[in-house]
Amino acid sequence: MTRQMKLGAFLWATGHHIAAWRHPKAHVTAGIDIDHYIQLARTAEAAKFDMVFCEDAAGLREANVGIASQTSRSIGFEPISLLSALAVQTSRIGLVSTASTSYNEPYGLARTFLSLDHLSGGRAGWNLVTSASPIEAANFGSTGLKPHADRYERAREFAEVVTGLWHGKLGASGHDGRSFSVRDPLDLPRSPQGAPVMVQAGASDVGRDLAARTADVVFTAAQTFEEAKAFYDDLKGRLAAYGREPDDIKIMPGVAPVVAETEAEAREKHEELQELIPDDVGVALLSSYLSISDLWRHPIDGPLPELPESEGMKSRQALVIEQSRRDNLSIRQLARHFAGARGHWRIVGTAAHVADELQARFEGGAADGFNVMPSYFPGELDAFATLVVPELQRRGLFRTEYEGRTLRDHLGLKRPV
Amino acid sequence: MHLAVSLNIAAASGQAILDFGQISSFVRKAEAAGVDMVIISDSADKPSSSPFEATTLLAALATVTNRIGLVAGASTLAHQPYNLARRFASLDIISHGRVGWNATLRQNPREAGNFSRPEGFSDDDFRRRAREFINIVRALWIGWGRDALLFDKAAGRFHDPDMMHPLNHVGEFFSVRGPLNVARSPQDRPVLIISDPAEADLDLASGAADVVLIEGQPSEALKVAVGDLKRRAAAIGRKPETVKVLATTSEPGIDSLQALLESSGCDGFNFVLPADVPGLHSFADRILPELRRHGITGQSYRGAALRSHLGLAGGGDQ
Ligand SMILES: Cc1cc2nc3c(=O)[nH]c(=O)nc-3n(C[C@H](O)[C@H](O)[C@@H](O)COP(=O)(O)O)c2cc1C
Numbered sequence: 001m002t003r004q005m006k007l008g009a010f011l012w013a014t015g016h017h018i019a020a021w022r023h024p025k026a027h028v029t030a031g032i033d034i035d036h037y038i039q040l041a042r043t044a045e046a047a048k049f050d051m052v053f054c055e056d057a058a059g060l061r062e063a064n065v066g067i068a069s070q071t072s073r074s075i076g077f078e079p080i081s082l083l084s085a086l087a088v089q090t091s092r093i094g095l096v097s098t099a100s101t102s103y104n105e106p107y108g109l110a111r112t113f114l115s116l117d118h119l120s121g122g123r124a125g126w127n128l129v130t131s132a133s134p135i136e137a138a139n140f141g142s143t144g145l146k147p148h149a150d151r152y153e154r155a156r157e158f159a160e161v162v163t164g165l166w167h168g169k170l171g172a173s174g175h176d177g178r179s180f181s182v183r184d185p186l187d188l189p190r191s192p193q194g195a196p197v198m199v200q201a202g203a204s205d206v207g208r209d210l211a212a213r214t215a216d217v218v219f220t221a222a223q224t225f226e227e228a229k230a231f232y233d234d235l236k237g238r239l240a241a242y243g244r245e246p247d248d249i250k251i252m253p254g255v256a257p258v259v260a261e262t263e264a265e266a267r268e269k270h271e272e273l274q275e276l277i278p279d280d281v282g283v284a285l286l287s288s289y290l291s292i293s294d295l296w297r298h299p300i301d302g303p304l305p306e307l308p309e310s311e312g313m314k315s316r317q318a319l320v321i322e323q324s325r326r327d328n329l330s331i332r333q334l335a336r337h338f339a340g341a342r343g344h345w346r347i348v349g350t351a352a353h354v355a356d357e358l359q360a361r362f363e364g365g366a367a368d369g370f371n372v373m374p375s376y377f378p379g380e381l382d383a384f385a386t387l388v389v390p391e392l393q394r395r396g397l398f399r400t401e402y403e404g405r406t407l408r409d410h411l412g413l414k415r416p417v
Numbered sequence: 418m419h420l421a422v423s424l425n426i427a428a429a430s431g432q433a434i435l436d437f438g439q440i441s442s443f444v445r446k447a448e449a450a451g452v453d454m455v456i457i458s459d460s461a462d463k464p465s466s467s468p469f470e471a472t473t474l475l476a477a478l479a480t481v482t483n484r485i486g487l488v489a490g491a492s493t494l495a496h497q498p499y500n501l502a503r504r505f506a507s508l509d510i511i512s513h514g515r516v517g518w519n520a521t522l523r524q525n526p527r528e529a530g531n532f533s534r535p536e537g538f539s540d541d542d543f544r545r546r547a548r549e550f551i552n553i554v555r556a557l558w559i560g561w562g563r564d565a566l567l568f569d570k571a572a573g574r575f576h577d578p579d580m581m582h583p584l585n586h587v588g589e590f591f592s593v594r595g596p597l598n599v600a601r602s603p604q605d606r607p608v609l610i611i612s613d614p615a616e617a618d619l620d621l622a623s624g625a626a627d628v629v630l631i632e633g634q635p636s637e638a639l640k641v642a643v644g645d646l647k648r649r650a651a652a653i654g655r656k657p658e659t660v661k662v663l664a665t666t667s668e669p670g671i672d673s674l675q676a677l678l679e680s681s682g683c684d685g686f687n688f689v690l691p692a693d694v695p696g697l698h699s700f701a702d703r704i705l706p707e708l709r710r711h712g713i714t715g716q717s718y719r720g721a722a723l724r725s726h727l728g729l730a731g732g733g734d735q
Contacts, residue, residue, distance in 0.1 A: 021568075021575060028568045032600050034480070034511045058499060060598050069578040075566070075600040078500075078507035084476035085511050088437065107531040108495045111460075115470035119437060119477050138594035139499040142587065174530075183530035187465040189434070278573060 005362045005397055006250055006369025006411055007389075008053045008096070008219075009044035011037065014072045015376030016256055018285055018339040019276035021072035026376035031076040034085060040378055041086045044093055047385035048399050050410040051094030051125065052086070053199075053219070053371055054079035058103045059136035067284040080112055087120035094407030096125035096199055096217075102151055103131060103140045106161035107182050113196045114166065114188045122192030122406035126162075127199040127219065130155045130207075132312035133288070148311050152206040154179045159198070159214045166195035167416055193406035194415040203231065203315035212238035216413050217250045219371050221316060221344045223323055228253055228345075228366035250368040250411055255358065256341030258348045258375055259383050270348045273375055274336060282335035289316045289342060300332045319343050341373055351387035358388075359397060418678055419685025419727060420714050421488075421630075421663055422447055422700070423456040426474070427465035428692040434466050435692050440474070441481050446701040451714045453726045454486030456519055456610070456687065460495070460528065467692070472504050479512035486723030488517035488610055493550040494528045499593055502557040505607045506599040514603030514722035514732070517628070518554075519610040522547055522618050546590045548621050551609070553593050555625060556584050558606040560596030563732075604724050605732030612665070623649035627729050628661045630687050639664055639681040647682075659730050663687040671711050 013031040014021035021028050030036045041052050056079050062068040079097040087095055095116065099109055109126070117124035130151040131137075137145040146154075157177050164170040165186045174183040200207070200215040211218045218235060222228035231253075236246040258273070260266040279300065287295040291312035298305050304324040310317040320343055324334050340346050347357050361367045374380035392398035403409055424443070428434050444455050455478075459471040471489035478487055489508075491501060501518075509516040522544075529537035538546060562580030569575070584595030612630040614622040622629045623646050631642050643664075647657035661684040664677070674686060690700055708714045719725045724732065 022570045022573060024570070028570060029566075032510050032566075038480070057598065058503075059594075060596070065578040065581060069576045069581070070573050072575045074576065074581070074598060075561075076598065077510065078503045078599055081472065081476040081504055081507040081511060084473040085480045088441075088477040089480055103497060103500065105495070105532050112470050112473060115468065115473040118468035119473060135594075138592075140497060140593075142592040176535075180533045181530075181535050182533070183535070184464070184527065187460060188470070189466075189468050276573075 002396060004399055005358065005367070005392070006050045006252060007398065008051045008252060008369070008371040009040070009049045009381060010053045010055070010254065010371045010373045011040055011377070012055060012373070013076045013377070015380065016341050016373040017273050017375040018071060018281060019273060020376035022276045023273060023376045025379045027378060028072070030377055031072060034077075036378070037077070037082060037086060038089045040381055041090050041093060043378065043381055043385055045090050047389045048402060049093055050369070051096050051407060053096045053127065054082060054098060056098035056100070056129075057133060057136055058100055058131065059133065059139045061135070062284060062288065063135050064284060067281055070278055070281050080116065083124070084116055084119055087116060087123070092123070092402050092405070094123045094125055094197070094410055095120055096127055096197065098127040098129055098201070100129055100131040100136070101155040101158040102146065103136065106158050106180055107165065107186070110162040110165040110186055111188060114186065114191055117191045117193065117196045118188070122408070125197035125199050125217070125407055127201055128155065128159060128215070129201050132291070145311065148204070148314060149206065152210060156210055156213075159210065163195065163198070163214060166191060193408045194417075197407050197411065197413065207315065208235050208238060211235060211249070212244070213242050215249060217252060217411065220251065220253050221319060221342070222253045223319065223343070223345055225361060225364060225366055227319070227322075228361055229364065232366050248414065250413070252369045252371045253361075253367050254341065254344035254373050255370045256344050256346045256373040256375060257354045257384060257388065258346070258380070259351055259354050259387050261350065261387070263349055263353070266348050266350065273340070277336060277339045279332065279335070282339045283331065285342070286320070286331070286335045286338045289313060289338070290320060291317065295331065298331060301330045304331060304334060316343055340375070344373055351391045354388050355391040355395065355397070358392070359395065362397065418713055419453045419661060419663060420708065421454045421456055421685070421687040422452055423458065423665070423687055423689045424692065425458045425689065426467040426469060426471075426692050427458070428467070430466065432693050434468065435694070437469075437477065439694055439697070441478060443697045443701060444478055444482055444485060446705070448482050448485035450701070450705040450709060451717060452485060452705075453685070454488050454517065454723060456488040457490065459490040459492070459521075460525070472508065475516065476508055476511055479508065479515065484515070484718045484721065486515050486517060486608070486726055487512055488519050488608070490519040490521055492521040492525060492528055493547045494524065494532055494534065498550045498553040498591055499557065499597075502554040503597050503599045506558060506597055506602045509602035509604055509607045510600065514724070516604075517608030517610050517723055519612060520547070520551055522611060522614060544617055549588045549590050551621065551625055553584070553586055553588075553591055555606060555609065556586070557593070557595055557597045558602065560584060561601040563601060563605070566600060603732060604722050608723050608727065608729065619646065619649060622646065623660060624653055624655070626660060627724075628663060628727065630663050630665050633664060633666045636677055636680045639677065639683060643682045656730070658728075661685065661727055661729065665689060671707055671713070675711065675713070
């Protein structure tokens with residue numbers, strides 16, 4: 001069979017565009033409406049998506065209350081409870097939730113995801129993140145955000161313990177490490193899919209190494225084909241060092257399509273969303289990903305200032321700086337661009353155009369699939385499912401039926417022994 | 418009177434393990450019989466045999482039931498207060514206000530060993546930590562004002578900034594800024610249940626819990642225990658009827674239960690059920706109808722929220 005792309009539906013309350021909630025067709029109470037999410041998961045399942053995917057943060061996304069109150073991001077469902085509810089309301093689609101290695105313990109997290117895996121009959125995945133925000137850190141002690149290297153050191157041990165527990169490979173003496181100690185094997189039966197799927201988001205040098213060591217799927221952000229290709233080759237190239245093969249990891253960059261029947265309609269829809277972004281909200285969002293608190297002090301129509309290397313999200317900071325230089329963008333332009341999908345790739349156009357673009361990156365060896373980030377819900381997920389998916393299927397690029405039952409089946413991943 | 422059933426989902430060794438279909442069909446029968454709530458246990462001091470962790474199971478049950486209250490056990494050792502508070506707030510929204518947290522106050526040595534605390538805590542440290550933990554969770558639950566969410570698309574005002582209150586807690590064991598990133602839940606606060614409090618936990622139980630479960634004991638002793646809890650509640654200015662005492666029993670002799678209810682002043686009973694299919698069938702098909710015949714259950718639910726079923730103060734729809 002020819003290689004087909006993997007698709008994730010990245011759910012995020014009212015939508016991925018920072019101003020999505022203000023769109024007339026966005027479901028504004030999404031963050032407190034479980035039926036809305038059940039509907040989205042069923043839409044994605046009917047379109048044969050590999051998985052739904054949820055982000056997470058153990059705290060607010062924005063520290064400034066005035067700014068936060070102009071966005072919808074301060075409230076939402078806690079994703080593990082959300083996906084557990086979706087597990088019994090769907091039957092085939094994978095269910096992947098983000099959870100932090102910085103603010104959990106491996107035994108509890110391994111147990112919780114395994115329970116989700118049992119509830120769903122082998123459809124669970126864990127997206128490992130190390131949490132880059134000082135706002136989250138303040139909910140877990142008084143010492144502030146730990147340095148990037150320390151967070152990843154903890155993450156490496158965390159991942160080792162979790163996979164050891166899932167694979168039943170924690171020795172008789174348990175685990176006694178630098179950050180964690182665990183005495184017993186997990187007290188739940190083995191996963192229906194061997195082990196839940198390991199996803200990772202985080203693309204700095206240490207992040208890539210950790211992914212090469214443990215991840216089944218990598219979620220990443222890339223703007224240009226060249227960036228995506230470089231990341232893809234680099235990460236696949238790191239696998240051999242861990243005794244793994246290139247196909248053992250699926251690389252799925254985020255993509256934020258704005259799609260409509262005609263090119264003009266798509267552009268109009270995009271403009272309509274861009275019009276809804278208050279400048280201070282856009283600049284604040286950009287600042288948080290750059291890990292800089294005083295970006296607003298710089299002239300908004302001037303260039304991005306020189307920045308010290310981030311202790312937050314190193315990979316995203318680099319991506320933004322690169323884009324600002326490449327396209328010679330002012331802070332205002334950069335902020336408006338960034339507000340659409342937080343630095344992920346945007347495609348505006350018809351289904352054929354979107355499919356062309358995805359096909360080029362997929363066949364050009366820059367992606368194994370995509371994590372689709374609709375601008376607003378439910379409309380833009382519906383548009384992707386009804387316009388783009390059939391186009392991809394016509395081209396033989398995407399499945400028309402699920403091949404198996406578990407998330408590992410969908411992704412074509414080996415079952416761990 | 419109030420009726421709860423505690424479902425110990427971990428089967429004894431040699432028994433068949435309950436699957437989701439069996440658990441949900443039992444819970445739906447209990448719902449049809451008007452049971453106030455089902456309490457799902459979590460990890461015990463011996464290895465579990467269940468495929469499920471309690472809070473994830475609860476979320477799934479919430480989508481296949483409509484009225485019955487759903488309570489999960491979760492220990493203060495296995496979680497961080499911020500994470501636990503948002504898990505339960507989220508569950509309360511998913512269930513439309515039917516969720517409770519059974520805060521386990523016993524230090525479980527297995528848990529300490531698996532959660533990077535090989536040496537555990539001294540009893541006294543554990544108790545102070547649990548108390549601080551529970552108070553943080555309760556405070557986080559009401560960090561958003563009731564009408565904080567505006568959803569005003571035109572004006573660009575999603576929420577009212579003045580109705581979002583950080584916690585800024587700095588304590589002996591935890592430091593938590595808050596607020597929660599989950600909206601205020603339908604019940605304001607999910608129902609807090611404390612089971613079998615030791616002498617030293619009685620102030621916490623009578624001060625913070627909505628429901629206190631006490632181990633089955635002879636009528637006289639039960640009466641003393643119930644009276645003590647209600648007196649302590651009154652002493653700190655709570656209405657004694659806002660602390661519900663459900664006595665825990667495993668042996669449902671109906672006549673003696675009625676007598677116990679009258680003599681002890683407790684508010685209801687909590688039946689502890691084993692995790693085996695015949696046991697659940699027998700409870701649902703034999704005991705529940707008998708309780709109904711005696712008028713102990715069978716009244717329809719008063720509202721949609723667990724707080725309403727229990728006649729508790731706070732949010733919900735009473
Ligand atoms: C595509 C992508 C998505 C991410 N999503 C989340 C998320 O939902 N929650 C979170 O806390 N961190 C998220 N992160 C960031 C992680 O927390 C990451 O571990 C952070 O420390 C930055 O990693 P890096 O410097 O290796 O890029 C994401 C990172 C990437 C690249």
